[in-house]
Amino acid sequence: MRIGIDFDNTIACYDGVFHAAALERGLIPADLGRDKNSVRDHLNGSGRKDDFTELQGYVYGARMDLVSPYPGFAEFVAASRKAGHDLFIVSHKTKHPILGPQHDMHAAARGFLTDRALMGPGEAQIAPERVFFELTKEEKVARAKALACEVFIDDLPEILGMSGFPVGMHKVLFDPENQFADKAAQYDRRASWAEIAADFARARV
Known part of the structure; x- marks a missing residue:
């Protein structure tokens, strides 16, 4: 998957x-x-x-x-890779801040993933070539479609509700603060990575 x-x-x-x-x-x-x-x-x-x-x-x-990864994310990556799933990080953010020093925010995000051993060549990591930071929401959705994602996990219902995702894609709303109880009928809403890991550990390819 x-x-x-x-x-x-x-x-x-x-x-x-x-x-x-x-x-x-x-x-x-x-x-x-x-x-x-x-x-x-x-x-x-x-x-x-x-x-x-x-x-x-x-x-x-x-x-x-x-910054820290959410609890359970590393375990999700390891369990999903073991189950044979293909994982991609697809996000959107400007490369440089609008104001202030022109930090490379894409490089900083990749550094975060590398420093926490989430991205790399290991069997329990996400490969660097499968990590994408797009400049706009629309480009993010287009990337997910180009990658033929069968599942997408996001914390924002407005992103999951955008048109352009692959037809029939399974949408998972990550909601650890229980902000979006009213969206439960639209998306599979999960409060933790442990819950998500349990879902996909069972869904082998």
Whole structure:
């Protein structure tokens, strides 16, 4: 089975990262909520929208060392490879930040995958040539179609709802924060990589 996987907020977990990076740069009070939305709302609400935009580039380009894979993702990769599935990472992000230093965010994401032994030539890794970072959502969907993905896993229902994916593709909504209970009828909604691993360990090619 050919399985496509999103990257940001699907593989890479940013819990607490924006808070830590914003504190590091002196942008927020220490007692602010640790989630990304609290940081964004604080900066946007105080007229510092550009600071948040630059913060995103800083995190995605320079501080991926603060980021961890979601629990269970490495085990999912190992189990899926053992079951004979073909895994692809297909995500979208601009290559350089809109504001601030021009970090290569594609290279930073690949470095994250390599440093955590998720990408490489091993039997329990995803091959580098099967990792794609596209510049737009439309190009992401087109890539999934070109790869003939039979399954796609993403944290955003608006991505899974886009036209252009392969006909009949199985769509899995990764929802660890239980934000999209109302989407359960449209997509297979899963709260953890352990759940997803169990699904596909049984679905051998």
